[in-house]
Amino acid sequence: MKAVLRMQKIKSVGDYKRSSAHSSRRTKPENANPKGFHVALKEPQKPIESILPEKRRKDAVIAIEMVLSASPDYFKAGIDTIKWTSRTKSFLEKEFGENLHEVYFHDDEQTPHIHAFIIPKLKDGRLCAKEFTNRKQLVKWQDDYAKALEGTGIQRGLRGSKAKHTEVTKYYGVIAKALDNGISLEELDGMIEEKIENNRLRV
């Protein structure tokens, strides 16, 4: 299983808002399947403008958009999609804490993926994208992310190697319902783990 982590710098509030509107599906992108699944894993708590320091360089990087995914094969089993989503979200929360502004899961384009918007703010309130976007840091994140997924005990092939996409979409119903009922993805992941152990998973 190959972990994928890419990032892009955002330099203006306008660009940020456009990107956020696309990812949240407030505006419907043409390339997305309207019947596909997408869900907000973290909604923004405040408007972006109120988080950014008033004094900043004109060309300052105000946000980083990160796209996280895995090899397409990986997503053929629905259970693993929930696990992947939950582990990815935990990785982002651990790594970026309060700098993690909004997070969305998409399966209405090609391979399922997550968009995360991160504000590169230091503890003293200054923006410092350099500490977030240098090559060394990116490689470290990619390593850390792969590690975060490795430790999950996800076993491909055990189940779902022959799973059809329709089976995966059933799990999206479970994710949406759980989030609506205030169940976190981590809890859901734990519940699934337990059910698998007791060999009585029904979706």
Ligand SMILES: [Mn+2]
């Ligand atoms: Mn997308």
